[in-house]
Amino acid sequence: MEETREFRGISKRLAVQYLETLGGERADEVSDRIESDGWTAELSERTVNPVGSITLNEVRIHFEGDESTLGPVVERFAQKAMRAGG
Template identity: 55%
Template structure:
């Protein structure tokens, strides 16, 4: 299964950290926002990228895109746990 999600208000560095806390390991790329990164866990992988997006006039936010891949149940559970962590970061 492949699922792509976008998260605003967190850095790619923090997103990688969350995935590591969920059992993943940075296997390629960098934690910095200007480069892609691949994190792999048991039965799943996540590819992360980040870009600045305009939200209102000249105001911008970092948007981290994550492509989750793996078994259907594994990806569903991973996305749910990751989303909970990412939502707490902004609030």
Template identity: 50%
Template sequence: MTDTTDTKDAAKTETETKTVEKSFRGISERLAAHYLTNLGGERVEEDRVVGDDWEATLSSKKVDIGPTLDITEVTLVFEGDAETLDPLIEQFSQKAMRAGG
């Protein structure tokens, strides 16, 4: 029996995978998904966007920020290749910070 493993595939499986959870206030799930698609992802489910070597799962909830005010907090769980994820999260964070106006 011969081993037909492609070395390119073998190297790819050895890359470091990581998971990062980040929360953002003042944006909606819809807007967060839009930003992720602008960064190269494709919305494959209502709460999931997938890109090359990464994926993000979205959820949201209302959080109190005072006795009479609540806002939406969107939480994203990013999973993927560490080298891809770090710049993606940085780019997403910059877009999300501008949204709150």
């Protein structure tokens, strides 16, 4: 199973922390890849302008893993990110 999601108003640093609380570990100290048993997440970050001069941080996460493990991880992450970003 693969799924890509974008989250606005959250930093990549905070996204990594959330993924670590869900059982993931960085592949190495500088990697944007988080790994765990049954799933992996690859992160990227950019600034977007949704309206006029307003800028927001957007983190894109590409999740991969087996369906039984990944589905709950993605949903729990989305709940954490929603609280962080408003």
